Amino acid sequence: MARIRKPIPGVDPKLLIKDAARLLPDPTRRLFLRGGASLGALTFLTGCDIVDGASAEKVLRRISEFNDGAQAMLFNPNKLAPTYPESAITRPFPFNAYYPEDDAPEVDAADFKLEVGGLIDNKEPWTLERLYALPRESQITRHICVEGWSAVGSWQGVRLSEFLTRLGADTRAKYVWFQCAEGYSTTIDMPTALHPQTQLTFRFDNEILPRKYGFPMKCRMPTKLGFKNPKHVIGVHVTNKDLGGYWEDKGYNWFSGL
């Protein structure tokens, strides 16, 4: 997203979780697209600007919400993403974010604690040591970016569904919300959270997850576009409220399933 990259000021991760309520996206804000859906371009069809830009954006956002529902219906919880041999791994695997690689957040492993909250029984934060001790799985799958490009990567970690079980999460809840060290966030639907290939990831290509790919942990879900796969995860919340996300609030489709 070279054209829309915008560095954001550093945020204290601990404050982020405490202030989570304040960070909830304003519902009215979701109606507007920063950068605009540029209805001006419709003039190339009609020769005159007959459509009011703001209301057209509202209609487009509503169709996008309709598409969320259509995609949720199309989503088969038992359908697995194709997996690849090690020889298919894209090397080097591309770095991609809304900030340059040098600005990727540096998380101190010793101090790190994963905050967990919402509709769960065990709200004690998780140290890396405890997270690393969880049963581990490996996947070699295709990461598909909303920009169109794709790359095959290798990720190791614990199934998110397994982790949610250990939290005593209410899996009848609708969403799982991820909060990230750099201020990024995303919300996913529970069926995707429980998909067998949705993984809390601690390693890339059998090495400790490097900073550029989301140290100390990310959530890998091959059934969604890349931007729905949060890096530098510092908080996991189970909720019935759609808490939006960094790109979703700017106009990208919420479900973004593959």
Place this chain on the structure above:
Amino acid sequence: MASIDAANASDRPSAAIHPLWVRVTHWINAIAMLVMIGSGWEIYNASPLFGFAFPKSITLGGWLAGALLWHFAAMWVLAINGLVYVLLGIVTGRFRRKLWPIRPRDVLADTKAALTFRLRHDDLTVYNSVQRLLYAGVLIAGVVIVLSGLALWKPIQLQELAAMFGGYEAARYVHFFAMAAIVGFLVVHVILAIVVPKSLRAIVTGR
């Protein structure tokens, strides 16, 4: 249904050249296609397959998210309208009557006549061989662009379809070349409509 009656009546000299259902689906398709192409060019620009990008002034959406909103809204119009058109084209026998047969020898002769400006357009109810080839060709390109688009939208849920195109990355190229074929058709189609204005009148008024 009035449209079916119009199609049945098209053998009579006084009947419409294009029945109502053809005219309606044609213009809905025209708008949907322009939105899909304009927004598709903006989406292409986010990660170009080749060493060029489309000029911003001719793309739709302003930025990637806006283009995607347009693309995934107009896709419903394009697909549903296209399905109605194809079903009616088959059921009414219009495709068989208008587009068949396409003989290579006739195509060559008609191409030669067209290039030397000797191809006649007296009877708009009968397509010459070049028209038949182009209309049948763009119909196939339309089917390919919808199927490859579905494969790109849902490469996991519809992975069997994506595999038919050789996987996700290959489907991107198929989608691009189907677009290129349709845009190429569009250029010829619009030029000829301007050269033969009564053909433009026929697709608006039916006569």
